Amino acid sequence: MTDGALSFLTIAEASRLVRRGQVSCLELTQAALDRIDQANPTLNAFITVLHDEALDAAREADRRLATDGPLGPLHGIPVSLKDLYDTRGIRTTAASRLMAQRVPQQDATVVTRLKQAGAVIVGKANMPEFAYGGVHPEYGPAKNPWDPARSPGGSSSGSAISVATGMSYASMGSDTGGSIRIPAAFCGVVGLKPTYGRVSRHGVVPLSWTLDHAGPLTRTVRDAALVLRAIAGQDARDPSSSARPVPNYARGLPRQLENVTIGVPQDFFYDELDSEVERALDAAHASLRRLGARLKRVSIPHASDSMAAVSVITPCEAGAFHWQALRDRPGDFSDAIWGRFMQGLLTPADTYLRAQRLRSLLMNEFRDAFKQVDAMVLPTVPILPHLLGERPMTREGISAIGRCTGAFNLTGLPALSLPCGFTGDGLPVGMQLIGRPFDEATLFKIGHAYEQATDWHTRRPAV
Amino acid sequence: MAGPEERKPNRQSLEEMARMVGLDLTDEQLDKIAPDVDALVRNIAALKAIDFGETEPAFVYRPDPWAECPRLSND
Numbered sequence: 038m039t040d041g042a043l044s045f046l047t048i049a050e051a052s053r054l055v056r057r058g059q060v061s062c063l064e065l066t067q068a069a070l071d072r073i074d075q076a077n078p079t080l081n082a083f084i085t086v087l088h089d090e091a092l093d094a095a096r097e098a099d100r101r102l103a104t105d106g107p108l109g110p111l112h113g114i115p116v117s118l119k120d121l122y123d124t125r126g127i128r129t130t131a132a133s134r135l136m137a138q139r140v141p142q143q144d145a146t147v148v149t150r151l152k153q154a155g156a157v158i159v160g161k162a163n164m165p166e167f168a169y170g171g172v173h174p175e176y177g178p179a180k181n182p183w184d185p186a187r188s189p190g191g192s193s194s195g196s197a198i199s200v201a202t203g204m205s206y207a208s209m210g211s212d213t214g215g216s217i218r219i220p221a222a223f224c225g226v227v228g229l230k231p232t233y234g235r236v237s238r239h240g241v242v243p244l245s246w247t248l249d250h251a252g253p254l255t256r257t258v259r260d261a262a263l264v265l266r267a268i269a270g271q272d273a274r275d276p277s278s279s280a281r282p283v284p285n286y287a288r289g290l291p292r293q294l295e296n297v298t299i300g301v302p303q304d305f306f307y308d309e310l311d312s313e314v315e316r317a318l319d320a321a322h323a324s325l326r327r328l329g330a331r332l333k334r335v336s337i338p339h340a341s342d343s344m345a346a347v348s349v350i351t352p353c354e355a356g357a358f359h360w361q362a363l364r365d366r367p368g369d370f371s372d373a374i375w376g377r378f379m380q381g382l383l384t385p386a387d388t389y390l391r392a393q394r395l396r397s398l399l400m401n402e403f404r405d406a407f408k409q410v411d412a413m414v415l416p417t418v419p420i421l422p423h424l425l426g427e428r429p430m431t432r433e434g435i436s437a438i439g440r441c442t443g444a445f446n447l448t449g450l451p452a453l454s455l456p457c458g459f460t461g462d463g464l465p466v467g468m469q470l471i472g473r474p475f476d477e478a479t480l481f482k483i484g485h486a487y488e489q490a491t492d493w494h495t496r497r498p499a500v
Numbered sequence: 501m502a503g504p505e506e507r508k509p510n511r512q513s514l515e516e517m518a519r520m521v522g523l524d525l526t527d528e529q530l531d532k533i534a535p536d537v538d539a540l541v542r543n544i545a546a547l548k549a550i551d552f553g554e555t556e557p558a559f560v561y562r563p564d565p566w567a568e569c570p571r572l573s574n575d
Contacts, residue, residue, distance in 0.1 A: 247559055345546035348539065364523050372532055379529075380536035382521045383514070388540075391547040393557030398550070400558060 043068040044203030048260040052110040062113025066095035069115035072203045080180045082198035084120045085161040094157045110263045112155030117205040120161035123240035131242045132164045132176045135369045145240025146272045154267040162195030168244045171373030182498035187422040190223030192216040197224035200254045212250045214347045215442025218454035222417035222467025225456045228254045229261045232475045233449030234279035237272035245354040248446040258484035262286035290485040294328040300335035300410035310419045317458030317466040335406040344435045346392035347443035353389045356381025396447045417454040417467035453480040456493035
């Protein structure tokens with residue numbers, strides 16, 4: 038098998054080959070590093086590439102495989118990390134000048150769990166500064182693998198690119214207002230924002246304590262299920278993490294969707310869609326019906342206010358986290374980020390509390406809607422990947438990009454983005470599946486069945 | 501009732517608000533922050549327009565109320 042073919046296997050496929058001794062962990066890792074060397078100069082997906090460390094880890098994974106057998110489905114699988122996951126002895130910058138030389142003394146909990154599962158870390162992925170929009174000039178923008186003139190989405194941009202282009206089999210991202218799902222949609226891969234509390238945030242540089250979620254990006258839904266199983270679960274170092282048991286999500290994923298009712302929100306989420314996004318979602322609805330699912334209209338009356346709440350909570354909490362640096366080292370922030378964080382410090386407490394009250398309202402509305410349905414389907418992003426440097430806005434003057442994603446950071450509900458079509462110009466379109474709290478399993482079932490009936494997830498960018 | 505534009509803080513009040521949280525802003529920084537203050541004023545207006553009734557803030561996701569929400573499918 039060629040390196041190129043190796044790089045685009047799914048985790049499930051690569052894991053099978055590793056277990057059977059048909060491919061070594063070292064070969065998988067070398068293939069991923071070769072892809073990074075080939076494509077990264079064009080796409081700028083990585084801040085740090087761990088050539089030597091990854092090859093050493095792969096050799097150790099082969100040695101352990103020979104002596105102890107496989108640790109699990111991630112044994113020897115190359116993965117990347119958004120550069121805000123702490124990595125012991127390896128700098129973790131959050132794409133900022135402020136943390137440019139920061140070398141953590143311990144791994145984030147998720148990194149520890151990935152290593153315990155046998156995964157091989159190949160690099161630290163590029164991202165906007167502190168995962169909040171602006172690109173720090175010292176790191177430069179990551180580029181969309183389907184059209185390098187366009188945005189890959191953010192903020193887990195390098196993560197999505199690395200998965201889409203075979204530089205890694207999975208990548209860990211973070212999501213405060215859509216930052217896993219948006220780049221997943223723009224780059225044509227799968228992105229999961231788990232339920233708040235499902236995955237530890239310990240050792241992930243915070244943007245907003247109450248909105249941040251850690252989650253994986255992969256090339257298939259099954260692979261997302263495999264990664265979530267490895268990283269989820271209670272962590273004493275993250276007080277918000279849940280003690281609920283972690284299911285074996287990948288077991289028994291179905292090909293049909295009988296007895297499944299999927300809600301289609303009538304308010305807000307389907308407004309102002311690009312015509313090609315609308316067409317892709319219409320076709321996805323038809324596919325879900327053919328698989329046996331029943332689609333039912335639901336209503337979330339305050340969905341349209343979600344962006345205002347996310348836009349208040351995020352800078353307030355980020356400003357509080359960065360207050361000392363804002364005072365002592367303001368010149369180490371890019372102008373865009375400095376202004377947003379300052380906005381948070383100047384926000385009246387009453388406004389912050391109104392945003393948190395909206396959170397309660399939305400939770401109540403989603404809870405009512407989920408009395409009628411098992412999951413919901415909606416677009417991930419209402420627009421197509423835009424040209425780098427542009428900032429598309431809605432009619433209401435808010436960012437169009439996070440319009441359909443922020444509500445699920447407020448409510449903590451699990452949300453899975455997966456490819457559901459391509460435009461005439463070859464740009465990917467994503468759809469989101471939303472579930473009840475801690476019911477990622479239903480999202481995996483629906484997403485997997487949809488994937489088996491379509492071939493969007495098998496397309497690869499030419500880069 | 502004043503509209504969002506009328507409620508926008510002037511330069512001096514912004515400077516004082518920043519000083520209150522421990523930051524002395526330069527003239528250049530006050531210029532730079534203007535678009536973010538505009539965004540904040542819009543968000544304040546949007547959130548003020550919502551009738552919250554007696555709804556309390558949530559802060560983070562709380563799972564318990566969902567225990568009463570029955571599943572539909574048989575699995």
